[in-house]
Amino acid sequence: MxxxxxxxxxxxxxxxxxxxxxxxxxxxxxxxxxxxxxxxxxxxxxxxxxxxxxxxxxxxxxxxxxxxxxxxxxxxxxxxxxxxxxxxxxxxxxxxxxxxxxxxxxxxxxxxxxxxxxxxxxxxxxxxxxxxxxxxxxxxxxxxxxxxxxxxxxxxxxxxxxxxxxxxxxxxxxxxxxxxxxxxxxxxxxxxxxxxxxxxxxxxxxxxxxxxxxFSADGVTVTFHGVTAHPGYAKDKLVNALKVAGLFLDLLPKDHFSPETTDGRDGFVHPVHVEGIAEKVSVQFIIRDFDTEKLKKHEARLEEFVKQAVGRYPGSSYEFEVKEQYRxxxxxxxxxxxxxxxxxxxxxxxxxxxxxxxxxxxxxxxxxxxxxxxxxxxxxxxxxxxxxxxxxxxxxxxxxxxxxxxxxxxxxxxxx
Structure with missing residues (x-):
């Protein structure tokens, strides 16, 4: 120059x-x-x-x-x-x-x-x-x-x-x-x-x-549905979606699978936003990996944790939505x-x-x-x-x- x-x-x-x-x-x-x-x-x-x-x-x-x-x-x-x-x-x-x-x-x-x-x-x-x-x-x-x-x-x-x-x-x-x-x-x-x-x-x-x-990247939104009831008369009726979501998040691995435990060429799954009430809770994730094919594997594993949480709360249900972000x-x-x-x-x-x-x-x-x-x-x-x-x-x-x-x-x- x-x-x-x-x-x-x-x-x-x-x-x-x-x-x-x-x-x-x-x-x-x-x-x-x-x-x-x-x-x-x-x-x-x-x-x-x-x-x-x-x-x-x-x-x-x-x-x-x-x-x-x-x-x-x-x-x-x-x-x-x-x-x-x-x-x-x-x-x-x-x-x-x-x-x-x-x-x-x-x-x-x-x-x-x-x-x-x-x-x-x-x-x-x-x-x-x-x-x-x-x-x-x-x-x-x-x-x-x-x-x-x-x-x-x-x-x-x-x-x-x-x-x-x-x-x-x-x-x-x-x-x-x-x-x-x-x-x-x-x-x-x-x-x-x-x-x-x-x-x-x-x-x-x-x-x-x-x-x-x-990275290749997807976004995932997990929506948990509970069953509402008046808390004063909720015995055997109420299913709290907040508790289902809380259990789900606690099931996520503590020593891998997350951005705070990975580096180099490892991918990760990362919750970034939680919003909801007892009836309905949504949890947003970002899914990342250099290998695009591995995104599906990460998402399938994530959904297994979702199923485990829902299985512990009979009457609850979920939706699992995947959106492509970039490649x-x-x-x-x-x-x-x-x-x-x-x-x-x-x-x-x-x-x-x-x-x-x-x-x-x-x-x-x-x-x-x-x-x-x-x-x-x-x-x-x-x-x-x-x-x-x-x-x-x-x-x-x-x-x-x-x-x-x-x-x-x-x-x-x-x-x-």
Missing amino acids: SLQYTYTVADRFIKYVQVDTQSDPQSDSFPSTAKQKDLGKILVEELLEIGLTDAHLDEWGYVYATIPANTDKKVPVICFCSHMDTAPDCTGKNVKPIVHKNYDGKDIVLPDDNTQVITTKAHPYLREKIGDDIITASGTTLLGADNKAGVAIIMDLANYLVQHPEVKHGAIRILFTPDEEIGRGVNHVDMKKLGADFGYTLDGGSLGSFTDET NMKEVVALHPQMSEYVQKAMEQAQVPFKKESARGGTDGSRLSFMGLPCPDIFTGEMAFHGKHEYVSIQDMQKAVHVLVQLAQVWEQETK
């Missing part, structure tokens, strides 16, 4: 995280929260200022824009995508970003809640960031690096490429999505309008990480090995170590891959996401911008 270029990624990021864009899994609207469009409007204004004349926010809360090609070659159209929402797990209201310049490796005590301390013991990656400028929140909110770091990186890429027309590249499509954190991020993407051949999400973690494999992107991305090869080449040119990883989660790219847009994931530097200890290195974000500039050129250079 040009030695004269002044990165804008950190300033953009600090601005974006102060806009509350938390999504809401209990909402039936799309986007699930109207406030996500507040950031979308800001991004459109900035893209227009950069010079991307087609930038716009649609009715569903998606931001689309194009960096026009400046080469005579017929280069595949590449999409860079990030999501604007933050996770429901921790509040994203009134985020106060703090820059810790030239991080010295010591514990970071967050000022608005001194009990919130970010340590290298709990966050080993921080040891690699000594000397970097680290951004955290203030202790009462998440930061929003997931995924506003990705948004800021793509915005800085656009800014750089417009300012440096000597960098040859094909057409680049920009897509910013709402509601990724609640699994709805691409529900209303207009794939025809997007018009891209290949895509990359910017939603990864540590420097140099490249993810071409994610392992590797099933699609593996058909296009050049996507990984070009990223590796771009990282080498940017002097960033290339690390291929599997994600114990999913991204918009998981679903986009099965919608016709192969879409692996590139690092942003976002770490400890979904909680108050979230942080990001400014230098990691800048290096991600550099990698994208190189990647745009590699696609152009490799096109014959």
